[in-house]
Amino acid sequence: MNWLDTLVQGLLLGGLYALFAAGLSLVFGVMRLVNLAHGDLIVLAAYLILMITTALGINPFLAALFALPVMFALGWVLQTYLLNRVLGEDILPPLLVTFGLSVVIQNVLLQGFTADSRKLAAGAIESQSLPLGPVTVGVMPLMTLVTAVLVIVVLNQVFYRTALGRAFRATSDDMVTVQLMGIQPQRVFAIATGIALVVATIAALFLGTRSNFDPSIGPARLLYAFEAVIIGGLGSLWGTLAGGLIIGVAQALGAAINPEWQILAGHIAFVAVLLVRPRGLFPRAND
Amino acid sequence: MTLLSITDLTARYGDFQALFGVDIQLEPGETIAIIGANGAGKTTLMRAITGIVPPSGGSIRLQDRDLTRAPAPEILKAGIAMVPEGRRLFPSLTVEENLLIGGQKRQGNGFWTLARIHELFPILAERRHSPATALSGGQQQMVAIGRALMSNPEVLLCDELSLGLAPVVIKEIYASFPMIRQSGTAIIVVEQDIGQAMKVADRLYCMMEGRITLSGRPGDLSREAIHDAYFGVSHA
Amino acid sequence: MTQISNLTQSRSFSFALIALLAVVMALLPFFAPRAVVQDLFMILALTVLALNWNMLAGFAGLVSVGQQAFVGIGAYTAFAGVILYGLDPLTGVLIAGIVAMVLSIPVAFFTFRLNGAYFAIATWVVADILRLAFSQWKAVGGGTGTSLPKGTTKDMLGVQAIKDALDVSSAAAADTMLYWLVLALALVTLVASYMFLRSRMGLGLQAIRDNVNAARSVGVDPLRLKALVFLLTAFGTGICGALIFLQLGRITPNSAFAVTDWTAFVIFIVVIGGIGTLPGPIIGAVVFYILKRLLSDYGSVYLIVLGLIGIAIMLFARRGLWGMLKERTGFDLLPLSHRPPAAVQTTKEGALT
Numbered sequence: 001m002n003w004l005d006t007l008v009q010g011l012l013l014g015g016l017y018a019l020f021a022a023g024l025s026l027v028f029g030v031m032r033l034v035n036l037a038h039g040d041l042i043v044l045a046a047y048l049i050l051m052i053t054t055a056l057g058i059n060p061f062l063a064a065l066f067a068l069p070v071m072f073a074l075g076w077v078l079q080t081y082l083l084n085r086v087l088g089e090d091i092l093p094p095l096l097v098t099f100g101l102s103v104v105i106q107n108v109l110l111q112g113f114t115a116d117s118r119k120l121a122a123g124a125i126e127s128q129s130l131p132l133g134p135v136t137v138g139v140m141p142l143m144t145l146v147t148a149v150l151v152i153v154v155l156n157q158v159f160y161r162t163a164l165g166r167a168f169r170a171t172s173d174d175m176v177t178v179q180l181m182g183i184q185p186q187r188v189f190a191i192a193t194g195i196a197l198v199v200a201t202i203a204a205l206f207l208g209t210r211s212n213f214d215p216s217i218g219p220a221r222l223l224y225a226f227e228a229v230i231i232g233g234l235g236s237l238w239g240t241l242a243g244g245l246i247i248g249v250a251q252a253l254g255a256a257i258n259p260e261w262q263i264l265a266g267h268i269a270f271v272a273v274l275l276v277r278p279r280g281l282f283p284r285a286n287d
Numbered sequence: 288m289t290l291l292s293i294t295d296l297t298a299r300y301g302d303f304q305a306l307f308g309v310d311i312q313l314e315p316g317e318t319i320a321i322i323g324a325n326g327a328g329k330t331t332l333m334r335a336i337t338g339i340v341p342p343s344g345g346s347i348r349l350q351d352r353d354l355t356r357a358p359a360p361e362i363l364k365a366g367i368a369m370v371p372e373g374r375r376l377f378p379s380l381t382v383e384e385n386l387l388i389g390g391q392k393r394q395g396n397g398f399w400t401l402a403r404i405h406e407l408f409p410i411l412a413e414r415r416h417s418p419a420t421a422l423s424g425g426q427q428q429m430v431a432i433g434r435a436l437m438s439n440p441e442v443l444l445c446d447e448l449s450l451g452l453a454p455v456v457i458k459e460i461y462a463s464f465p466m467i468r469q470s471g472t473a474i475i476v477v478e479q480d481i482g483q484a485m486k487v488a489d490r491l492y493c494m495m496e497g498r499i500t501l502s503g504r505p506g507d508l509s510r511e512a513i514h515d516a517y518f519g520v521s522h523a
Numbered sequence: 524m525t526q527i528s529n530l531t532q533s534r535s536f537s538f539a540l541i542a543l544l545a546v547v548m549a550l551l552p553f554f555a556p557r558a559v560v561q562d563l564f565m566i567l568a569l570t571v572l573a574l575n576w577n578m579l580a581g582f583a584g585l586v587s588v589g590q591q592a593f594v595g596i597g598a599y600t601a602f603a604g605v606i607l608y609g610l611d612p613l614t615g616v617l618i619a620g621i622v623a624m625v626l627s628i629p630v631a632f633f634t635f636r637l638n639g640a641y642f643a644i645a646t647w648v649v650a651d652i653l654r655l656a657f658s659q660w661k662a663v664g665g666g667t668g669t670s671l672p673k674g675t676t677k678d679m680l681g682v683q684a685i686k687d688a689l690d691v692s693s694a695a696a697a698d699t700m701l702y703w704l705v706l707a708l709a710l711v712t713l714v715a716s717y718m719f720l721r722s723r724m725g726l727g728l729q730a731i732r733d734n735v736n737a738a739r740s741v742g743v744d745p746l747r748l749k750a751l752v753f754l755l756t757a758f759g760t761g762i763c764g765a766l767i768f769l770q771l772g773r774i775t776p777n778s779a780f781a782v783t784d785w786t787a788f789v790i791f792i793v794v795i796g797g798i799g800t801l802p803g804p805i806i807g808a809v810v811f812y813i814l815k816r817l818l819s820d821y822g823s824v825y826l827i828v829l830g831l832i833g834i835a836i837m838l839f840a841r842r843g844l845w846g847m848l849k850e851r852t853g854f855d856l857l858p859l860s861h862r863p864p865a866a867v868q869t870t871k872e873g874a875l876t
Contacts, residue, residue: 096834111824178377180369182391267655
């Protein structure tokens with residue numbers, strides 16, 4: 001086994017997991033909401049891109065551009081008409097509602113698209129690779145990782161450099177006082193979930209171009225994403241990226257030893273990190 | 288024309304009634320103080336005016352606008368800003384960001400800007416990049432006042448500015464009032480400190496058990512009358 | 524006074540009703556066809572899982588999405604006992620419960636480090652770890668699973684007697700035996716839950732749910748109580764898992780550790796019936812079964828309907844069908860005198876504190 005190659009492939013895979021996790025991390029950071037339907041929403045976005053690709057006969061990258069505003073609107077509507085109604089002290093209602101949503105999305109997709117696995121055809125770029133020092137990396141996996149880093153950078157900029165980000169942080173701090181600033185928490189939450197689904201759409205693009213997907217794969221993606229978020233520390237976007245990379249590397253190492261151990265190795269890394277650091281690697285100071 | 292008129296206002300938390308038919312008038316440019324002991328209903332009144340606790344009866348009008356059941360963000364946009372009890376700064380935001388968020392949804396006549404707030408409280412310019420909660424209590428109070436001013440409100444509500452602060456710090460805080468008054472903002476201060484209230488206010492309202500028990504100009508009210516209205520003891 | 528006597532009356536009425544129902548259900552195999560007995564077996568098994576999950580989420584505040592872990596452990600323990608050690612299936616069932624409970628200790632040690640929603644994810648991860656780990660156990664078939672040796676359940680203790688008494692095939696007699704076992708398990712779980720919830724510990728548990736600090740100040744240790752509930756429900760869930768897979772006769776890691784079958788359905792059953800109420804899971808199981816039968820010709824549509832009903836219940840009637848019924852009629856089966864999860868309004872917070 002080539003250790004360096006395994007490590008690099010793991011980091012590249014981790015980029016995908018960081019993309020799965022970034023939206024989840026944002027939503028948790030802003031409103032302490034754990035969205036159990038996040039994985040299924042990513043899969044939904046992948047089907048949306050697929051539909052646009054086939055309907056307009058265009059490249060999935062272009063199709064994703066059309067999917068982004070649709071998914072933003074979906075997030076906005078979902079938050080405004082469903083999730084805002086169940087957010088509160090009691091964690092049970094939001095958990096059960098997003099769990100219900102997860103089952104509904106999965107089975108609606110199953111009804112609409114059957115259980116057959118699909119793929120987004122990105123063309124020649126899929127098989128292209130670059131020599132990078134002693135290892136060779138695929139162009140698509142590299143793009144995934146670069147995109148993940150960019151997404152985290154942009155989200156951080158939004159979070160810490162814009163009026164919207166101020167509203168995100170202030171609302172997360174104190175939902176009542178922020179209303180005295182003329183800010184409606186419900187609207188802030190709706191925008192946050194909209195952005196989370198935009199990121200989910202980007203994740204879906206790379207998920208769908210890299211591998212097959214079918215309506216049932218959402219919950220597994222959700223688990224990887226959650227592991228990344230929790231390992232990184234709740235509410236820290238850079239932590240989420242680190243968490244994604246750790247899960248990716250652990251899975252790649254596990255797979256290198258025995259292909260059946262890939263997922264198991266990721267889970268075990270998660271458990272190991274939490275046993276040592278229950279609050280994750282980069283916990284936010286005032287939580 | 289009266290700037291803010293509160294008529295027959297009642298408010299309740301579930302079965303507990305906290306305000307009983309409160310009437311308050313605020314004229315343009317005026318500063319009034321509402322005094323009363325703990326539990327007299329002062330803070331509930333502030334929360335009712337700002338829409339955090341919706342009133343159960345009566346009315347709140349700002350000039351000719353009825354704000355009685357408007358949600359809190361609408362009330363800020365209409366021109367009523369509050370410095371809440373306990374300051375309630377946003378710990379994730381820096382000093383400057385706390386100020387900026389105050390003016391995010393309303394700039395009013397634009398008199399109060401970051402620069403003007405820094406002029407009013409120079410220390411806030413120095414500490415602009417510190418996390419808001421790293422400041423001393425008095426400095427935090429300055430941030431809270433500045434944050435409310437950033438929306439250039441018609442009416443500024445100050446809930447218990449002096450709570451938990453040393454006398455010298457309280458003096459420093461109230462020293463900012465002349466400039467605030469100059470900017471044209473009318474002010475309602477809620478105070479437990481009667482002496483401080485009498486110094487800054489054009490008129491006083493005394494509250495007890497959810498009712499206004501006395502009102503008038505500080506010069507016209509005797510110490511005994513205020514004492515009675517405050518504590519509810521009779522000197523018969 | 525009238526309230527107290529009402530409570531006592533409704534309590535005696537509840538016991539009478541449940542006893543009657545139990546007797547009718549126990550006698551069912553004597554006149555109902557085998558298919559009905561098999562159907563009822565599955566409803567009862569889901570009811571047992573629902574009663575256990577309701578104890579966790581509805582009373583102890585432990586929203587687990589990983590109870591399939593204990594179904595799987597129980598099922599695999601029973602299969603291993605029968606296949607590898609030649610145990611009687613009944614002994615295997617009992618050991619299944621014990622193994623599930625013992626393994627729940629390290630699981631609790633890990634998952635209890637996380638709060639609320641993250642506890643839910645952690646339990647799910649643990650269940651997935653177990654699914655993958657059991658896929659590696661070649662002696663019981665690894666990833667492709669295995670079947671019970673032919674005739675295992677027919678040789679089970681008591682099956683011969685049933686066969687003679689009812690004059691049926693030994694397969695039907697085995698079904699009857701398993702049906703009676705799961706019926707007994709459901710009754711025991713219901714009665715044990717009731718007694719536990721009305722005990723000092725159970726009242727402490729409900730106090731914790733309503734206010735952690737208040738409970739602590741009257742001398743209830745929330746962590747220990749929650750851990751106890753976690754262990755006990757792992758026991759019940761493990762036994763139930765063993766019974767389910769003895770009935771099915773075939774096991775794979777994916778079926779034994781299925782989040783949909785053993786946790787999603789169960790969550791919907793509890794939510795629809797009424798979370799935090801004792802009769803809720805029973806009502807929910809009946810509704811679930813009816814829905815499944817009604818929509819059986821439309822593939823996975825019943826799952827969509829189930830999800831939508833679950834969401835609607837959380838939005839409009841958090842106490843579920845049982846809560847609605849109770850509100851309308853004022854009648855309560857198995858009254859515990861406590862409140863369901865509070866509906867917290869986020870639009871207008873009452874206070875700044």
